[in-house]
Structure formats: C-alpha cells, structure tokens
Amino acid sequence: MTILKAIPIVSEYFASDDDRNADSWRSGLHSGNIGDIVYALPTCRMLDVNHLILNVCADPGFGGRVLTDQAAKALVPLLFAQKFVRRVTIIKSGVPWEFANPADLGVDYILDSFRASFTNPRLHLVYAHATPFNLMIDGARPWITIDAAPITDKVKQQPYIVVGLTNRYRRFDHAYYEYIFRDVPADRVFFVGVGSDQIERRNIGGTVFQTESFLDLAKLLANSALFIGNPSFAYAMAEGLKVNRLVEVPEENNVYPLDGTGSLIHMTSPEAVRARVFEALQLEDHSRISWENALPAQMLANMPSTQLYFDSGSGFNEIESLRRSVIRGARRYVFGGFPQNEAILAFRFDPVDDHTIVRINKVCVTSEAGELVLNATPLNATYVFDAAECCFTHNDPQFIVHVPAEHQVGLKNVIVDMETLAIGATEVINRLYPRQFEQLTEELSQLATTKIEMIQQYGHLLSERDQLVNDQGKTTMEFQHLLARLDSLTIEREQLRSERDHLLIERDQLFAERNTILKSRSWRVTAPLRRFLRMFAA
Numbered sequence: 001m002t003i004l005k006a007i008p009i010v011s012e013y014f015a016s017d018d019d020r021n022a023d024s025w026r027s028g029l030h031s032g033n034i035g036d037i038v039y040a041l042p043t044c045r046m047l048d049v050n051h052l053i054l055n056v057c058a059d060p061g062f063g064g065r066v067l068t069d070q071a072a073k074a075l076v077p078l079l080f081a082q083k084f085v086r087r088v089t090i091i092k093s094g095v096p097w098e099f100a101n102p103a104d105l106g107v108d109y110i111l112d113s114f115r116a117s118f119t120n121p122r123l124h125l126v127y128a129h130a131t132p133f134n135l136m137i138d139g140a141r142p143w144i145t146i147d148a149a150p151i152t153d154k155v156k157q158q159p160y161i162v163v164g165l166t167n168r169y170r171r172f173d174h175a176y177y178e179y180i181f182r183d184v185p186a187d188r189v190f191f192v193g194v195g196s197d198q199i200e201r202r203n204i205g206g207t208v209f210q211t212e213s214f215l216d217l218a219k220l221l222a223n224s225a226l227f228i229g230n231p232s233f234a235y236a237m238a239e240g241l242k243v244n245r246l247v248e249v250p251e252e253n254n255v256y257p258l259d260g261t262g263s264l265i266h267m268t269s270p271e272a273v274r275a276r277v278f279e280a281l282q283l284e285d286h287s288r289i290s291w292e293n294a295l296p297a298q299m300l301a302n303m304p305s306t307q308l309y310f311d312s313g314s315g316f317n318e319i320e321s322l323r324r325s326v327i328r329g330a331r332r333y334v335f336g337g338f339p340q341n342e343a344i345l346a347f348r349f350d351p352v353d354d355h356t357i358v359r360i361n362k363v364c365v366t367s368e369a370g371e372l373v374l375n376a377t378p379l380n381a382t383y384v385f386d387a388a389e390c391c392f393t394h395n396d397p398q399f400i401v402h403v404p405a406e407h408q409v410g411l412k413n414v415i416v417d418m419e420t421l422a423i424g425a426t427e428v429i430n431r432l433y434p435r436q437f438e439q440l441t442e443e444l445s446q447l448a449t450t451k452i453e454m455i456q457q458y459g460h461l462l463s464e465r466d467q468l469v470n471d472q473g474k475t476t477m478e479f480q481h482l483l484a485r486l487d488s489l490t491i492e493r494e495q496l497r498s499e500r501d502h503l504l505i506e507r508d509q510l511f512a513e514r515n516t517i518l519k520s521r522s523w524r525v526t527a528p529l530r531r532f533l534r535m536f537a538a
Helices: 034-046 069-082 125-133 172-179 195-201 215-224 231-242 270-280 425-519 520-524 527-535
Strands: 009-014 028-029 050-059 065-067 087-094 161-164 189-191 226-229 245-247 262-264 305-311 324-326 332-336 347-348 356-368 368-376 388-390 398-404 413-424
Touching: 028 034, 028 231, 034 050, 034 231, 034 527, 050 069, 069 087, 069 215, 161 231, 172 215, 172 270, 189 226, 226 231, 231 245, 262 324, 305 413, 305 520, 324 425, 332 425, 347 356, 356 425, 388 425, 520 527
Parallel strands: 028 050, 050 087, 161 189, 161 226, 226 245, 245 262
Antiparallel strands: 009 087, 050 065, 305 324, 305 347, 332 413, 347 398, 356 368, 356 388, 356 413
16 A cells, blocks of 8 residues: 555546546656646656646745645646646645655655755756756746637736736845836736735735636736746746746746746846836837846946936935946936926936046936026045045945925936046046145155154164163162062071070079079078178178
C-alpha cells in the first residue's frame, strides 16, 4: 500500500468522460504555491505527465508556501486547457512531500523535488522545476495555451492594463505606482490577486477582477495591453503567456522575464514606465517623453544630467523628478508635465550629479497667471563667486526656487537658463586654480611661517624635556641618598633601642639588689649606727 492511498481525496476531475475509463496515467504531485504549479507546466509536458495531483497543504516555514482547496479547484480549468493534462486529483495531506520517495508515495514524479535538490536559489523557477529531472526547458517560449477569446461580459473597455501587486517581493513603495498611474483612466485598469492583495492598490484607480476560474484570469491577461506587477501567481501566468509585461522584482529573486516581451521595472526610469503605460492604453495626453528617459537606468546614471524636483506639499521625491541631459554649450533646459490640480510650492534644481561649476542666469516659470522670473538660491555650494556662479565640490549640488502663491497652481513649464562651466573634479580644479592661486599662495606662506614657529616651539620643548630629564636624574640620586641615610638611621635607631633595653635590665637588677639589701637583717641591725653617723655628720 502506498502513502497516497491513505491520503483523503478532496475532489477529482477528468478532461472528458472518455478519460474516466483510461488506465494509462503518468502522475506528478505538486504542493504549491499555485504560481509554482504554473512554472512546473513545461516540466510536466516534457515528462508526459497527464495526471496532476495537487496536494492541499500549508508550509509557513518554507517562505509561506500554501495551497488551498479553493485555489486548487480554480486552477483545474486552466490545467485542462493545456490539453496534455487529462486528469486532476486534489488531495489534502496537510504536509509537503519533496523529500519523499515517489515510489513510496505512489506517484511517478514529485514536482516539488527542486526544493530538496539544493539548486541555485537564484535560478528561475521554470528551470528549477526541470533541474531534478535533467531536463532542458525553453523558457523564452510561451508554455500556457488557451483560447484567448475576450471576456466580453466582464471586460468591455479596450485596451486595458492588468495590475497584480502583493505585499511580498517588493522593491518600490506605493508612491512609485501612484506616480506611474497618475491620470490613467480607472476603467482601463484591472487589479488581480487575492483579497489581501487589494490593499496594495492604495490610491490607484481601477476595478478588481473577480472570478472563480483561473482560466478567466488567463484570458484577461492574454487580451491585456500590458501587465504590471511583482512575483505572484498572476505574474507567473503573464510569463507563461508571454504577454507584454513589466515586473518589479526584489534584489534577491528567482523569477524574471525570460524573453524580450517582458522588462524589469527597476531597469527602466519611472518616466519610461509611465510612457509604456500610456502607449499601451493608446492615450495621447501623456507629456512628451525626452529620448534619454527611455534609456535603461544604469545607462542614464552614467550620463551627465540635470534634474528638477517639485514639492506639491509632501516634500521633494525622486519619483516625480524630471531629468534632462546636460549638453555642453546648451543653456536652455525646459521642464514640463506638472500636475495641474496640485499646488507646486517650490522647486529643487540639481545641475548635475557631480562636482560642478555652474552659472544660473535666470529661472522662468509659466503658469495660468503668466510668466515670472525667479531667483535660484544655492543650498550647498562650496564657493559662491558672485550672485549667479557657484562651485560645488561634491556630488549633490542643489538650488532651491520658491514659487509665489499666484503661480503655484496651473504651472505649465519651467525654463532654467544655466551655463555649465565645469563638470567633474578635474574640470572644477582646473577652473578654480586661477581664482584660488593667490589665496593658496598666501595660505602656503602662512603655513610656512607657522611651520617655522612650530619648529622653534618644538626645539624649545625638546630643551625643556632634556632639562627635565636632567632634573629627574638629580632628583633620583638625591632620593637614593636619602634612602641610604634612612637605612643608616634605622640601623642606629635599632642599636640605641638595644642599648636602652640593656640599661633597663641593669636598672631593674640594681633595684632588685637594693630591695634585697633593705630587707636584710644586717641592714636592720646597723640602723642605729647609721642614725648615729648621720647625727655625728650633722
């Protein structure tokens, strides 16, 4: 008896009535997540698995893996749409089986085996599923096949975007997506995912797509103009369908686009992502995107560029900044595309992300109230040579421009008249040298004088040190002499004490002899004679 026969069956499905009488099955067991089951489909196809066994279980210790019976049932229509799957059995053991022996379990293949094979944790999941079976999978080709007829009863607006954001595997915050979807019509956006994922929408307008069949979700994705999301079941389906997609992946990830129809969000500037959204929806009211904003972020970071931040009440932020390339000899930098229903309180203008010398001749703003020339105040300049020319000897030069109240709403564009006189440490040094030569010469002379004074002070201190060393030697000798004298006096004191003790002994002996004489009979008998002699002597 195998282990599988002891596990209760939740439900069982066949692709057709004829399949109920089939006796040739090749089974594969998977314990979730549901996105992992999607990534396992190419492996199932190559192993000729026609009977999928979905094991309902929860394994919080393994990255929160869970497969519910509801999710497993919703997956069945999508699995049957793959044609090679003819039978789906849903069991409920409550535990995963990747470490079990397939023969003991009673299946042909355990599709979770990659979790026990210690494969590269950064290997894409579609390849990780195939590795334990020594299979070569072509992940660049679609592996989900469906009848892509539009779901006209649920989705009537075309074209549309599908958004799938969960609270795990993230790189960007909500402000990023609020910027990306700003001014995007809500009826063109559909949100997918479980109920707990909908909190990730925050301030993005759209409709939650609800269905009991993941086949409908696949059709929604197949007919979408663009999918945007992070690693999830919805993204696994988008990857399997090879729809136009933008995916946010964390720094450590094992899913990512495997062909040119998908892109990584963090490798693209926010403006370029926003442009992709408007292009997919065929909207024409998106502001013109300059050519450099379509470049990958790592290339853009290596180009000299100027950046304008605007504060609409919540401070300056990188996401809503506007970037323009810095061109030698150019003076006019135009920025537009500001939100029309928000008050712009101030601008922060960063000339370039490097050491630089710039001259800001003027800043002109155009709003519904007209045109106005404003002053740009340097925030962190190292040197300010005059009212306009500033030197920054660091990589984050900044100017602040405050917008008067009458021009804060309905701002159309900002034109910065800037001369870039030097970029990079070398150019800055070469340009600073003529200005700073006299000052540096004077400072050098002063340093030389200070050096001489310090040398003299050093010599004086050395002399004082030598004198102190000599005095210390004399003091040490005197101290040694006093110690010797102390030892001599101590010996004399001991000798005197010895003599004193000897005299005390002699005194006591004399006292004893005197007392003996005074007590003797002869002393008493001769007492009259002694009195007579005293009288005679008197």
